[in-house]
Amino acid sequence: MTILFPTDFSEASANAFGMVAVLAEKTGLPVTLIHIENPPIISPAYDDAGMSMVTDTLLADMDTMVHNRIAAFRDELNTRFHLDQRNVGLQEEVRIGFHGEEIARAAEELDAAYIVTSVRDVPLVNRVLFGGTVNAILRHTNRPVITLPEHQPLHQFQRIGYATDFSLDDGALITRLLDFARLYDARVYCFHVHDSNLDVEYDILRELEEMYSTEITEGRITFYLQENLRILDGLEYFIQEHNLDMLAMMRQKHYWPEFLNGSHTRSMALHARIPMLIFHE
Incomplete structure (x- = not known):
């Protein structure tokens, strides 16, 4: 297994690696740096002899350049974060293709426990484009994804x-989240944003409290109902009210439509302000 860390060699990516190194220490897993190069655009231009100007030599030179860059980035991370002293293993991968598909394919081949990616706080148009990259990863993988603000x-x-x-998968996912929280000796705040059907939701809440009564007594988890007509508003309020430093969610096809399909501005602003751990149904 490994922790998969997509990188563009930027300073933001290097800064985000600090959290990845801590996670690697706590899990005992190595980290795999992965850089995805876009597929080369084959020029229609030809020289005087009618031969394509895009040669195998040119493509080989480009490949060598990218491998040299990721090796230099690996060495920079080793030096900055003292990885050898911390026994954090670091390896690298370079692939050509579309980001979401290639990262997901690598995650399966390398059996990634987590995919960790940085999210930049950039102007709106770029934020939307970057949001597309994150969502592309989520669409193509079933592995947990952690997003880190720049x-x-x-x-x-x-x-x-x-x-x-309050889905049927909550029990298994909460157990996985408690395992993750235990790595950091963290507390889990499990909450549901609601606007109706309180009787049903209170019944589910009580069932969860009974299921995790030991963890509640130990102070490892607490359950809440958060009233709000809009999911994003409820999320924002709860995050601020309880001073959360990470938000975990399950990516589902038919839930959180406002978050996944609504305003890119607000959803990516949330991405850019608080780390997120996204599981899949």
């Missing part, structure tokens, strides 16, 4: 929120 100095998590829809 200017997030936090390497430890103490207060992890889990936004739930």
Whole structure:
């Protein structure tokens, strides 16, 4: 197994690696740097002899350049974060293709426990484009994905929120989240944003509290109902009210439509402000 870390060799990516190194220490897993090069655009131009100007030599030179860049980036991370002293293994992969598909394929081949990617706080048009990259990863993989804001100095998590829809998968996912939280000695705040059917939701809440009564007594998890007509507003309020430093969610086809399919501005602003751990149904 490994922790898969897509990188573009930027300073933001290097900064985000600090959290990845901590996660690698806590799990004992190595980290795989992966860089995806876009497929080459084959020029229709030809020389005087009628031969294509895109040669195998040119493509080989481009491949060598990218491998040299990722090797240099690996050495930079080793030096900056003292990985040898911390026994954090680091390897690298370079692939050509479309980002979401190639990262997902690598995650399966390498048996990634987590895919960790940085999210930049950039102007709206670029944020939407980058959001497309993150969503492309989510569409093509079933592995847990952690998104890290560009200017997030936090390497430890103490207060992890889990936004739930009270689905049948909650039990298994909450157990996985508690295992993750245990790595950081963190507390889980499990909450549901609701606007109706309180009797049903209170019944589900009580069942979960009975299921995790031991963890509640130990102070490892607490359950809440958060009233709000709009999911994003409820998320924002709960994050601020409880001073969360990570938000966990399950990516589902028919839930959180406002978050996944609504305003890119607001959803990516949330991505850019708080680390997120996204599971799949």
